[in-house]
Amino acid sequence: MDELYLDNIDEYVNDHDKIVTYKWLSLTLGVHVNTAKQMLFHYLDHKRKESSGQLHATYLVSGKMVDNGQTSHKVSVVREEQLEDFKAKMSLIVSVHVYSVQKALLKDSSPLYSVDYDAVRDNLKNCSRYSAIRCASAVPLSSVELQQTRQTPQAPTPEPAVKKSSMNGDLPLTSKPPAKQQKGIMGMFANKTASKNQDSSREVKSKQKEEADAPVVDVPKSKPAVKASPMTNFFGTQKAKKPDKSVKEEETAAAAAAAAQSSSTAPQQRPSSPPEEKQEAAAGQSTKNTKKDSRSKTKRIEDSDSEEEKMEKKKRRRIKKPEPDSSDEDVIPDSPQQMEIKESLPQPKKEIEPVSHSHPSLPVMKTRKRRRVLKSRTFLDDEGCIVTEKGYESESYSEAEEDVPVKQAPKNPFPAKLTASNKEDEKKGQKKTASANKGTKQASIMGFFQKK
Amino acid sequence: MTTLTRQDLNFGQVVADILCEFLEVAIHLILYVREVYPSGIFQKRKKYNVPVQMSCHPELNQYIQDTLHCVKPLIEKNDAEKVVVVIMDKEHHPVERFVFEISQPPLLSISSDTLLSHVEQLLRAFILKISVCDAVLNNNPPGCSFTVLVHTRDSATRNMEKVQVIKDFPWIVADEQEVHMQEPRLIPLKTMTSDIVKMQLYVEERAQKT
Numbered sequence: 001m002d003e004l005y006l007d008n009i010d011e012y013v014n015d016h017d018k019i020v021t022y023k024w025l026s027l028t029l030g031v032h033v034n035t036a037k038q039m040l041f042h043y044l045d046h047k048r049k050e051s052s053g054q055l056h057a058t059y060l061v062s063g064k065m066v067d068n069g070q071t072s073h074k075v076s077v078v079r080e081e082q083l084e085d086f087k088a089k090m091s092l093i094v095s096v097h098v099y100s101v102q103k104a105l106l107k108d109s110s111p112l113y114s115v116d117y118d119a120v121r122d123n124l125k126n127c128s129r130y131s132a133i134r135c136a137s138a139v140p141l142s143s144v145e146l147q148q149t150r151q152t153p154q155a156p157t158p159e160p161a162v163k164k165s166s167m168n169g170d171l172p173l174t175s176k177p178p179a180k181q182q183k184g185i186m187g188m189f190a191n192k193t194a195s196k197n198q199d200s201s202r203e204v205k206s207k208q209k210e211e212a213d214a215p216v217v218d219v220p221k222s223k224p225a226v227k228a229s230p231m232t233n234f235f236g237t238q239k240a241k242k243p244d245k246s247v248k249e250e251e252t253a254a255a256a257a258a259a260a261q262s263s264s265t266a267p268q269q270r271p272s273s274p275p276e277e278k279q280e281a282a283a284g285q286s287t288k289n290t291k292k293d294s295r296s297k298t299k300r301i302e303d304s305d306s307e308e309e310k311m312e313k314k315k316r317r318r319i320k321k322p323e324p325d326s327s328d329e330d331v332i333p334d335s336p337q338q339m340e341i342k343e344s345l346p347q348p349k350k351e352i353e354p355v356s357h358s359h360p361s362l363p364v365m366k367t368r369k370r371r372r373v374l375k376s377r378t379f380l381d382d383e384g385c386i387v388t389e390k391g392y393e394s395e396s397y398s399e400a401e402e403d404v405p406v407k408q409a410p411k412n413p414f415p416a417k418l419t420a421s422n423k424e425d426e427k428k429g430q431k432k433t434a435s436a437n438k439g440t441k442q443a444s445i446m447g448f449f450q451k452k
Numbered sequence: 453m454t455t456l457t458r459q460d461l462n463f464g465q466v467v468a469d470i471l472c473e474f475l476e477v478a479i480h481l482i483l484y485v486r487e488v489y490p491s492g493i494f495q496k497r498k499k500y501n502v503p504v505q506m507s508c509h510p511e512l513n514q515y516i517q518d519t520l521h522c523v524k525p526l527i528e529k530n531d532a533e534k535v536v537v538v539i540m541d542k543e544h545h546p547v548e549r550f551v552f553e554i555s556q557p558p559l560l561s562i563s564s565d566t567l568l569s570h571v572e573q574l575l576r577a578f579i580l581k582i583s584v585c586d587a588v589l590n591n592n593p594p595g596c597s598f599t600v601l602v603h604t605r606d607s608a609t610r611n612m613e614k615v616q617v618i619k620d621f622p623w624i625v626a627d628e629q630e631v632h633m634q635e636p637r638l639i640p641l642k643t644m645t646s647d648i649v650k651m652q653l654y655v656e657e658r659a660q661k662t
Contacts, residue, residue: 017587019580104587107485110496110503111583117502118573 005029009043009101014053019102019115026130027119033130040098058100058112059083063093077109467556467648468527472520473499474575475535475552479516479600480506481582482537482550486589488596500576518621519600530556531608536601538630541593546633547661548592550582553652567647574644578653581642588639590661601626635659 008029012018026036040057047055061083062075071091077099078086087093100112123129141149477499484494484505489512494505507513526532537550602623636656643652 017581017584019584102584102587104584106584107491107586108496108505110505111580114502114576114580114583118576 005039006043006046009039010047013043013055013101013103017103019100019104019106019111021100021112021115022098023116024119027123031130033132036130037097040101044098044101054103056080056102056105057098058106060095060097060099061086061090061093062095063090065090077112079106464528464530468524470571470575471527471554471649471651472524474578475523476516476520477504477506477579478550478552478582479537480504481579482539483507483598485583485586486539486548486592486596488539488592488598500572500579502576502579504579516600522621522623523600523602526602526604526608527554529608530558531604531606532602533605534601534603536603537598538601539592539596539598540630541661542595544597544629545658546630547596547658548589549633549636549656551652551654551656553654555650556648557650571646571648574646578642578644578651581653585641585655589655589657593661599630601631633658 009020009025012020020040022033022036022040025031025039026033029036029039031039044055044057047053057080058077059080060075060077063073064071065074073094074090076086083096087096100115106112480494481504483489484491484507489507489509491505493507493509493512495508496503497506498504523532523535532554535552535554537552538546539548539550541547633656635658637659638654638656640652640654644650
């Protein structure tokens with residue numbers, strides 16, 4: 001029994017020509033890592049005594065090293081030949097053990113990583129089962145907590161206790177909603193932000209039930225109501241969306257304004273409703289609120305808000321049209337535009353249509369593009385215009401997309417890679433974008449209407 | 453879960469793309485491991501989620517890419533039987549041959565959602581095997597060069613000679629001298645079988661290298 005592992009390792013190393021790392025061995029044989037390290041050491045010892053065949057080994061050395069007067073803890077994988085040298089350089093050696101045994105002399109460390117990759121991947125859930133590193137408080141999140149963390153992607157990262165409970169996260173978050181509120185469409189909400197935040201925090205903490213009455217005014221609005229039924233399902237599955245409150249608060253008013261189809265009536269309706277109820281309606285997005293769906297129609301409006309939070313961009317765009325005077329236009333449109341532009345970035349070749357559509361939005365930054373447009377086409381190639389077209393296209397993008405010219409430039413030497421059909425598509429695309437560019441630059445007002 | 457046949461050209465292209473990508477990485481790795489070129493021109497890059505060594509020399513990269521670009525149509529139509537990377541010494545006598553035998557089943561079918569990740573895993577194993585192949589091979593003499601040969605089925609090469617896929621990059625019938633190796637020793641390295649392709653890698657090595 002005790003000698004069996006020697007045969008095992010022998011088989012792996014000599015017959016299969018494998019690289020046997022201690023981690024791989026522990027996962028394969030199902031032993032603790034320290035046992036695996038000892039096995040490898042004994043095997044190496046055994047073989048060296050027999051002096052049969054040529055074996056190479058790598059070692060893991062960990063310890064303190066003084067480098068230019070700075071002490072640092074260094075962990076390295078070194079070849080056997082360099083082991084003694086390396087140990088001599090360290091001031092204090094914490095641990096040395098065999099990392100791997102193999103027949104081949106490795107030129108670099110890449111295969112060592114590859115060896116463990118598949119073994120760890122197969123045992124992903126319990127890859128630390130045999131590990132010697134333990135931490136009692138490091139336990140996987142329960143499914144509830146996992147969902148909470150997934151639904152709070154906008155939670156500011158500096159808040160350390162966010163994941164633990166929604167309550168802890170509320171207070172620091174309330175500082176954000178006021179900033180957003182004042183900027184946004186909710187001029188009408190601006191004077192209610194302070195009390196609203198407190199209400200919202202109180203809301204989520206105590207999980208109030210009476211949030212629903214205020215959105216009664218929103219009921220007549222067709223759009224949120226239409227989304228009501230799918231949204232109830234959607235909302236019923238979610239637990240907590242505390243940081244989304246602030247965005248949803250904006251969306252509430254945004255949706256209300258859009259659905260009302262008259263900007264004037266919406267603000268009037270707002271002040272008419274009790275301010276507190278409105279705040280609760282806008283703020284309360286927790287699960288307890290959703291459970292009261294059946295009780296009041298108004299809750300559905302909040303549900304639709306949660307969906308709107310996802311279609312944030314589109315909502316905002318819709319608002320802009322009927323309310324060209326609203327203050328948020330200056331602030332909000334930038335982000336949807338940039339999102340559009342960035343979406344078109346990764347696929348400059350494939351989606352030529354979206355590119356031409358997003359170009360009208362670029363006039364907002366038109367000053368940056370001017371200089372670069374006038375680049376001469378000098379890269380005439382046997383294969384065709386691809387090289388030249390690329391030169392033009394990269395410049396036609398705004399400075400905000402500087403990485404696009406960088407990415408496309410290295411492709412210039414390989415024009416032969418592209419097939420003929422691709423070239424034609426690109427030529428057409430180029431012309432489209434070129435014409436779109438010229439059209440939009442001259443008339444900035446065009447960009448406003450095409451920002452969908 | 454879809455079943456596609458060879459007639460579905462898109463699928464053939466997908467398989468050819470996968471294989472050509474793999475062959476490119478494999479050729480670079482062979483050049484690195486067998487020290488055909490100094491290791492300084494290689495840099496670590498990532499493929500199939502593991503680090504691999506790729507060359508940075510533009511002309512070398514261009515040559516390999518052009519080569520595989522011409523091989524790709526053959527693989528698409530399943531005409532390529534073997535792709536061989538031959539390492540030759542100064543006198544242009546082959547010293548080592550890395551043979552990739554490729555065969556594709558006539559009725560390809562994607563029957564599992566995890567097919568591509570499975571294929572990736574198998575290709576990763578190939579890469580790993582190439583990295584450690586110098587355990588079983590003798591060292592090459594200095595001043596080696598390399599070339600790529602393709603063995604095709606039937607007369608697919610006639611088409612290749614007629615139509616130049618890449619301009620100024622002609623393929624010619626290989627000399628007997630380059631193909632034939634004296635006293636070869638066969639060392640199998642790796643085999644893989646998957647739904648879309650079967651591949652075998654072995655090395656033929658000349659018994660006396662210097």
